[in-house]
Amino acid sequence: MKKIVIAIVAVVVLVGGLLIYKFQKPTLNKAYQAVKDDYSSYTMEGTLSMMDGENLREYQVHVDYTCQDETEYFLVSLSDPDLSQSQKIIRNAEGVFVVTPTLNRAFQFKSDWPYNSPKPYIYQSLLAILEGEYDSEKTEQGYQVTAPLSYEADPRVVSVEIGFDHNLAPLYVYYYDENASEIIWLEVSQFQRDVDLDLATFSIEKATQEQTETSSASVGESSLPYYPLELMGCQLAYDEKTEINGEMKHILKFEGDHHFTLVESSLSREEELEVLAMDGDVLEMASGIAFISDEGISLLENDVLCQIYSDTLTQEEMLQVATSLDGSLMK
Numbered sequence: 508m509k510k511i512v513i514a515i516v517a518v519v520v521l522v523g524g525l526l527i528y529k530f531q532k533p534t535l536n537k538a539y540q541a542v543k544d545d546y547s548s549y550t551m552e553g554t555l556s557m558m559d560g561e562n563l564r565e566y567q568v569h570v571d572y573t574c575q576d577e578t579e580y581f582l583v584s585l586s587d588p589d590l591s592q593s594q595k596i597i598r599n600a601e602g603v604f605v606v607t608p609t610l611n612r613a614f615q616f617k618s619d620w621p622y623n624s625p626k627p628y629i630y631q632s633l634l635a636i637l638e639g640e641y642d643s644e645k646t647e648q649g650y651q652v653t654a655p656l657s658y659e660a661d662p663r664v665v666s667v668e669i670g671f672d673h674n675l676a677p678l679y680v681y682y683y684d685e686n687a688s689e690i691i692w693l694e695v696s697q698f699q700r701d702v703d704l705d706l707a708t709f710s711i712e713k714a715t716q717e718q719t720e721t722s723s724a725s726v727g728e729s730s731l732p733y734y735p736l737e738l739m740g741c742q743l744a745y746d747e748k749t750e751i752n753g754e755m756k757h758i759l760k761f762e763g764d765h766h767f768t769l770v771e772s773s774l775s776r777e778e779e780l781e782v783l784a785m786d787g788d789v790l791e792m793a794s795g796i797a798f799i800s801d802e803g804i805s806l807l808e809n810d811v812l813c814q815i816y817s818d819t820l821t822q823e824e825m826l827q828v829a830t831s832l833d834g835s836l837m838k
Contacts, residue, residue, distance in 0.1 A: 549701070569583075616785050620788070653666060658682060735761075813829060
């Protein structure tokens, strides 16, 4: 009799679980179908946390998006309040721009950004998860979605967890490694669809109108060079400082199992807005904005530009070197 009762309970639990699974996805899918093509603009704000090795970096993120005349416009602002610094990425009718207001400079790319990789603060990226394979469960606030994820900017990331409210407004996003440790996470403080946004919001001229005189984040020439923690089996073979086109550059060459060259410079503020055309694509890293091309990888963090070139390292390996740069290391 006891075995029969246990068997009945097990069947009830199993059937109940199947019913929950059966009905929660249609409910979520219905919400997704109602939302996916039913917005023309949105704003999002939150706190973005990123593990950079053993260090935690936090940014305030603000996103504006609108679509007008079949052209999509994005503005992403990543601000470090402790350093009074910000970097902005803009997509408008002219292209994709990485803007550093403190330098009065913009770097222009021919890129599919922000669709070139998943991004926790881009609403389209979050909704795209619901077009693939995922698991979901209903929560008091709405839905929790988990799915596998490939993230080029950080190969450690293997999965994502997203919290939505009942209307599919994002609440939080977590990127996890294979040990279920948090690598990147976003706590959303504000999200609103169908807001009125002026196209001037997405101009690089407006993006550089930020007050910068009191910025404390300038690194300066005296703090360079940075040395990488990740050496890829190499040792420093050459370290020189030279002036090229009016700018002081530190050139570091490493040799060993592989060979690569680092070129580092501290960028100064331009009096007039300077727009530089760049090859390649854009990736947002914990330590800055990376520019990836066939020639090499550049990393822009505040006012320091670090470029790495190698014909023996893969792009992923060059990214590991570039993101391991440490200004406290001495030769």
